[in-house]
Amino acid sequence: MGSLLDDWPSYDPHNFSQLRPADSSAQPSKLTPVTYRPTHNKTLPPPDQVISTEARNILLRHFYQKSEEKFRPKRAASDHLTPEHSCKQPRCDYADGAD
């Protein structure tokens, strides 16, 4: 057991070195931090760091990606060994019409 509890990581050996354990009857810590009320202008991020999600619907994106693949120049012959597979590709005009 001792070996498991040995050698606790230490970032700065001084941290907590002066902290004495409060007895059980001690009052809970009463220190309260100051409340932050920013009045400066840097609460707004740089204009290019206002992030939103891409407007294109996930399904549409899927269709476009597939259609792009379809129009890609055909390369290896191995792609054609399973012709039935390509039949299931959505047609480009169909994808365009979908909303």
Place this chain on the structure above:
Amino acid sequence: MSVWNYVVTAHKPTNVTHSCVGNFTSPQELNLVIAKCTRIEIHLLTPHGLQPMLDVPIYGRIATLELFRPHGEPQDFLFIATERYKFCVLQWDAETSELITRAMGDVSDRIGRPTDNGQIGLIDPDCRLIGLHLYDGLFKVIPFDNKGQLKEAFNIRLEELLVLDIKFLYGCLKPTIVVLYQDNKDARHAKTYEIALKDKDFVEGPLSHTNLDNGAGILIPVPMPLGGVIIIGEETIVYCSVTAFKAIPIRPSITRAYGRVDADGSRYLLGDNAGFLHLLVITHERERVTGLKIEHLGETSVASTISYLDNAVVYIGSSYGDSQLIKLNLQPDAKGSYVEVLEKYVNLGPIVDFCVVDLERQGQGQVVTCSGAYKDGSLRIVRNGIGINEQASVELQGIKGLWSLRSSTNDPYDTFLVVSFINETRVLAMNMDDELEESEIEGFCAEAQTLFCQNAIHDQLVQVTANSVRLVSSTTRELLHEWNAPSGYSVNVATANASQVLLATGGGHLVYLEIGNGKLAEVKHVQLDYEISCLDINPSVENPNYSTLAAVGMWTDISVRIFSLPSLELLAKENLGGEIITRSVLLCTFEGVSYLLCTLGDGHLLNFLLNLSTGELSNRKKVSLGTQPIMLRTFSSKDTTHVFAASDRPTVIYSSNKKLLYSNVNLKEVSHMCPFNSAAFPDSLAIAKEGELSIGTIDDIQKLHIRTIPLGEHARRICHQEQSRTFAICSLKNCQTSNEETEMHFVRLLDYQTFEFISTYPLDTYEYGCSIISCSFSDDNNAYYCVGTAYVLPEENEPSKGRILVFVVEDGKLQLIAEKETKGAVYSLNAFNGKLLAAINQKIQLYKWMLREDGSRELQAECGHYGHILAFYVQTRGDFIVVGDLMKSISLLLYKHEEGAIEELARDYNANWMSAVEILDDDVFLGAENNYNLFTVRKNSDAATDEERGRLEVVGEYHLGEFVNRIRHGSLVMRLPDSEAGHIPTVIFGTINGVIGVVASLPHDQYVFLEKLQANLVKVIKGVGGLSHEQWRSFNNEKKTVDARNFLDGDLIESFLDLSRSRMDEIASSMGVPLEELCKKVEELTRLH
């Protein structure tokens, strides 16, 4: 009309939901950042412990909090995502000590089903992207570019619909997530996906593991070189990586939180729902994992988050109990625990119920909450009081008295602190280095207990011991003169002022001395019929050196008497009654009114108005301050006189608007106190308590003080009964038998002061206490506790059976007088027109209290009203009944006496899922619902059509951001009749996060004024992270989002007082109001809580 409402926080959230550790405020400093739902707190690790740096309000409920280190940055950034789909990245600017927003955005989708198990946010350890799981079936990615800037977010379809946890794996070439999910057969599995950023899609990852522990709930990714992931179940823990798979069984438990200890990920702390802390160790040889080990370390509060800080110190954040700072010791203590609690941080959450009581009948409410859950359940007595800030303390046992002395009459500061013990007197003095050290006043007798000492005229000091009165020069410190007690007599009690000494010896002898220059003169001596218990000759304001009155407390006849000085003629005598002797008397003047205060050995205090010229006593009042003898002492703070009452519940007595007020002091037990105003400790108090002498300053502002009564079980309902001086609670206790966990439910009776259990009524198996009230019935003067219960059977969706139990308190015991079976859960009980109104499942039912022929009583059903889904919350006013429904918002019912029937008058047709309701006035009702909103509805009795009259009009809407469990009428502060705030009606609410808030109904003109102030403040006080105040406060549920109306954000408005002078000026001028007037108006508002 209570339409214009002002919402303000009296007690901030204390439920700790998240915590993380990193170098946030500087590259060298280590910080603990914690989230308390709508606030974050930044702490610094120091040799003395955690130092709070900043409390940051966030305009949102925090869903994710993570520190991360973007490429090339010397210190960590903070990522925060809120439940309403906003996120921001904050950076600390050490130069200005400000938080700077590096990025922010909106990650909501137009279409999507919000996840049932809460939102998940995670950051790739190699900082390539941020991942969010917000909607079922979607995983959102916010990529970083190579400069650490965020790019447009996109969604990836996630096949797994019921996701329990997602984490990034370490050391993967491509960012890889591991997903813990449940399939449609309730089996749990884990699988991994690589994120192909270019294709915006998932690619099957290197790991997958099917059919895990049914309770698997937490994933822990293991850093390199080990890599892989730990999956925590309820009965097993497994480790899996591409090369290894290890599993160990564990004692069945639900792990709620984990914290990584070592950077290499070989040890983790696990906290379970019973509050047990375990250490999980991955054993490995070089980089090959050989097994898992788990060790029990000890017990903490039930952890919601665990952060290893430094040097074996760990932060335990809790939602159900106080958060803690603990140390992991190398050796176990006597109980076998390796855990040592270093500090506790109060948490009131979850506040399940509370009651507002005015125990001292002072017009000042105190709130008693049912707080915490499971083993950490407690009652908290929350009260506005005064704080003492301890400056220095020293261990000193057996202090019998304390006095401060100046070294000359004109010295502005005190030099000596005279500390008296049973057989000696010690003198402490401030030295040149402003430190207290042992000193000596040669003329004083050091070998005897000092009964009293005092600075006297002509630069003299006077000390009274059992044998003599000594007059000492304060410059030479030598004895000038001594008055000796007659042989055979010793001085029992004594008092003095600058020119007079009054003392009493055994046999009822009262001796009066006057202090001259170097001389003590015995002026008068009388013998009274009984022994004397206490004395006072505190002079009046007009003549601070000489009193013409003496107050004397007596043994035997338990009286207090006023004598004239110097003649010692009896002017007035007041018998106090009872058998408890007077322990302390004090003549004092507050705001030009003279009082005699007098305390008894049992903690009571009596006050009388005192006529200074005749000595006559009038207007006797009695209050209970504690249970132990009270010692009274005056002190001044900010040029005003206060009285300190030292006892087991120390209190400061002061006057406001010529009314005596009693404010608790945040100390446990004080035996003696004296003012001590030294150069190093100006305006301080020396306080003797529990073997310790401490010096502290006193707060000039009022704040909330919290007394904790740990119960070890979960209190769910509370109620106060004035007649029997008791509280009653419904509670439940979790009992762990060998292999089964059972619940036991109780009705318990508690003493109103000690809060000890004095009687218990156990409920049946499966029977839950749902509601409790104290009430009386028509034609019966007894006060009863009525308890509503439900039999919660595992096979039933809704309880079909319950009971109403009627108890009376007799000889401190709960006696069951009557019981009535019901056809469902009794969710609410109200005293109603001398009858009992119950909400039972979907029905409102009225019961009469009937006298049977044999003289016993029973509840008899009179009438009822159906038409609710579940009538959870009921409030009444006159014949009106307001019902808050599970999902059908608020409806208004009327009891018709003649017909003996209850009818619906009107309802709000919105589908609000209610969590609390309260009646603000005859026409306006306040509701809280489960999307954290508040709203008000108004009765439309003047409307033209029946249709309109049958509709409750929504008049106010506001996003509170807190889940309200209870709203009650009352006030936490003394309402001063001639202040503006004294006429503003208020209700108090309590929330899951431990917030106690106040809703104040303002006059219309004040509302309009403050609304304008709020609009101006929004422009000046910015939302942290660029989050918008307007959006945050907008009413929001699944169906709609609309701007807040007819509610004001008091927290924002009162932050006006924290602004710099120039900012205040700016706002005052844009409002066209003089600054002084604006400040006064806002300050008035702060007195509402």
